[in-house]
Amino acid sequence: MTRVGIVGVGAVGARLARQLVSTEVEQVLIRDESRNRAELVARSLGDTAMVDRGEMTDPLDVDVVVLAGPGRLQATHAAVFVRNGQHVVSTSDDIDDVRALLALDHEARERGVHLVVGAGFAPGLTCVLAAHGAARFDHVDEIHVAKSGTGGPACARQHHRAVGRGALDWRDGGWEHRPGGSGRELCWFPDPIGAQDCYRAALPDALVLVPAFPGIRRVTARVSATRRDRLTARLPMLWPTHPEGGPGAVRVELRGVRGASRDVVVFGAMDRPAVAAGAVAAVAVGFAVDGMLRRPGAAGLAELVEPVPFLTELARRGVRAAIFEGDVAPSTSGGLGAS
Amino acid sequence: MKMIRRALVAIGMAGLVAAALRLRGVGGTPPQSGGWRELSGPELG
Numbered sequence: 143m144t145r146v147g148i149v150g151v152g153a154v155g156a157r158l159a160r161q162l163v164s165t166e167v168e169q170v171l172i173r174d175e176s177r178n179r180a181e182l183v184a185r186s187l188g189d190t191a192m193v194d195r196g197e198m199t200d201p202l203d204v205d206v207v208v209l210a211g212p213g214r215l216q217a218t219h220a221a222v223f224v225r226n227g228q229h230v231v232s233t234s235d236d237i238d239d240v241r242a243l244l245a246l247d248h249e250a251r252e253r254g255v256h257l258v259v260g261a262g263f264a265p266g267l268t269c270v271l272a273a274h275g276a277a278r279f280d281h282v283d284e285i286h287v288a289k290s291g292t293g294g295p296a297c298a299r300q301h302h303r304a305v306g307r308g309a310l311d312w313r314d315g316g317w318e319h320r321p322g323g324s325g326r327e328l329c330w331f332p333d334p335i336g337a338q339d340c341y342r343a344a345l346p347d348a349l350v351l352v353p354a355f356p357g358i359r360r361v362t363a364r365v366s367a368t369r370r371d372r373l374t375a376r377l378p379m380l381w382p383t384h385p386e387g388g389p390g391a392v393r394v395e396l397r398g399v400r401g402a403s404r405d406v407v408v409f410g411a412m413d414r415p416a417v418a419a420g421a422v423a424a425v426a427v428g429f430a431v432d433g434m435l436r437r438p439g440a441a442g443l444a445e446l447v448e449p450v451p452f453l454t455e456l457a458r459r460g461v462r463a464a465i466f467e468g469d470v471a472p473s474t475s476g477g478l479g480a481s
Numbered sequence: 482m483k484m485i486r487r488a489l490v491a492i493g494m495a496g497l498v499a500a501a502l503r504l505r506g507v508g509g510t511p512p513q514s515g516g517w518r519e520l521s522g523p524e525l526g
Contacts, residue, residue: 332517373500410517453520468515 144431147171147194147204149219150211151183153294153387154233154262157420158210159183161459162427163190171204175211201226206427208261209233212296217242224250224257229430233262233423235300237310240265240346244353247440257440261426262419264289264363264392265347267456269442270422271394271409271463272351274449278407279398283359286397287347288329288340290366291390293416298387299379301343305367306375309342312352312361323372327364331391332412332464340364341372350442390415408466421459425452 144167148155151174162170170187173194174180184191194202198211199222206229209216213236220230224246232243243259250257260266268287276282292298309320325342347363355361367375374380391412398405411418426443429435435446443452453463 409520454522457520463520464517465520466515467518 144206145169145171145204146427147173147202147207149173149198149202149207149209150175151180152210152296153416154297154419154423155208155210156183157417158208158233158423159187159191159420161420161424163187165424165428167427169204171202173198173202202228205229206231206430208423208427210423213239213300215239217246220257221246221249224253224255227253227255229256229258231256231258231261231423231426231430233260233266233419235260235262235265235297235304235346237304237307237344237346237349240349244349244440251437251439254438256430256435256438256446258426258430258435258443258446259440260346260350260442261423263293263390263413263415263422264345265350265442266422266426267411267418267461267463268347268392268394269350269354269444270447270449270452270456271392271411272396273354273444273447274453274463275394275396275407275409276355276398277449279396279400279405281357282355282396282398284395284397285351285355285358285361286395287345287351287361287363288327288331288338288365288393288395289345289363289390289415290329290331290335290338290340290392291415292387293390293414293419294387297415301365301367302371302375302379304343304345304365305341305371307344309344309363310346310348311342311363312348312358314359317348323367323375325364329364329366329393330466331366331393332410335389335391335412338366339368340366343367351444354442354444387415389413390418409463410466411461411463413461418461421456421461425455425459428455 170191171194172180180193184193207223208231213234216234307322311318329340343365345363348361393410395408
């Protein structure tokens with residue numbers, strides 16, 4: 143009997159809960175800072191879902207805990223559950239949080255538990271697409287990730303913070319700090335998102351991708367933003383967040399060597415970010431329960447999963463990946479240019 | 482007083498130029514040719 147706990151049922155957590163009750167999970171325990179919200183979600187899911195009335199870091203009697211609450215708190219919560227010997231799946235996309243989650247690797251390995259870091263739209267689906275694309279190369283030199291759109295209000299606030307903070311790129315074997323909101327690139331996402339101006343931001347994608355691709359030269363991540371987003375990024379949010387973000391997309395560009403020549407492959411996916419993130423987290427839970435993760439410890443999905451079965455299961459749940467076919471233009475930054 | 486006024490004008494001008502540069506940005510590559518195709522079963526394998 144598989145029991146899964148969800149800590150935080152905002153836009154992503156609620157979608158995740160729905161994904162879990164529609165599959166083979168016997169019980170879903172829901173915990174949220176807002177008791178009303180937890181009860182509302184549990185009621186909408188039927189008998190399989192129950193509200194847990196404990197504090198956010200109280201022990202949960204489950205096999206896997208999914209952290210789907212505010213990004214900046216997930217490392218603190220994960221440490222507690224890892225110490226309890228429970229598998230943890232984190233959906234955090236906060237750069238500091240992801241760094242702290244990855245730092246739990248040693249402890250998670252010692253206890254023989256899985257800590258999946260960044261099981262969302264980006265990082266998450268982007269990591270799986272990168273791993274999938276890497277199979278087409280003899281050696282991957284560069285990975286450039288871009289994402290567009292936000293899930294719920296917490297995701298929108300995280301996007302606002304990220305554009306105003308410093309970005310972290312991997313370049314020639316070292317970390318490079320760049321200003322958030324800089325480095326505009328026109329990125330071509332799957333329809334109907336199309337072309338979007340994307341900028342550097344405090345995104346954790348490079349942190350989870352670099353360990354999965356030893357010897358890689360460059361890893362960058364950008365997020366789509368408007369000029370208003372860039373101008374106001376360092377101010378408090380001046381307008382209310384939408385309860386449910388619109389459609390979003392991700393794009394993963396890989397550059398490397400195949401045979402005697404260099405090549406570029408671009409993968410992408412379009413969906414509502416909260417829906418896709420919920421599906422990715424649900425599939426990650428399934429992989430953890432079924433023992434399909436490659437190793438215990440803290441790591442991103444590029445390191446932990448076989449991409450083909452993961453993408454196949456995602457497609458079964460309605461989240462479909464796409465490949466760009468056509469000319470990939472050289473870009474001003476040497477990587478992320480539109481296709 | 483005159484110096485303070487000049488300093489404030491200079492700071493204001495610098496701010497305007499910085500804001501204009503930040504709003505305008507640089508770079509950007511127009512799309513070339515081609516399109517997206519959904520991955521199907523055999524391609525995933």
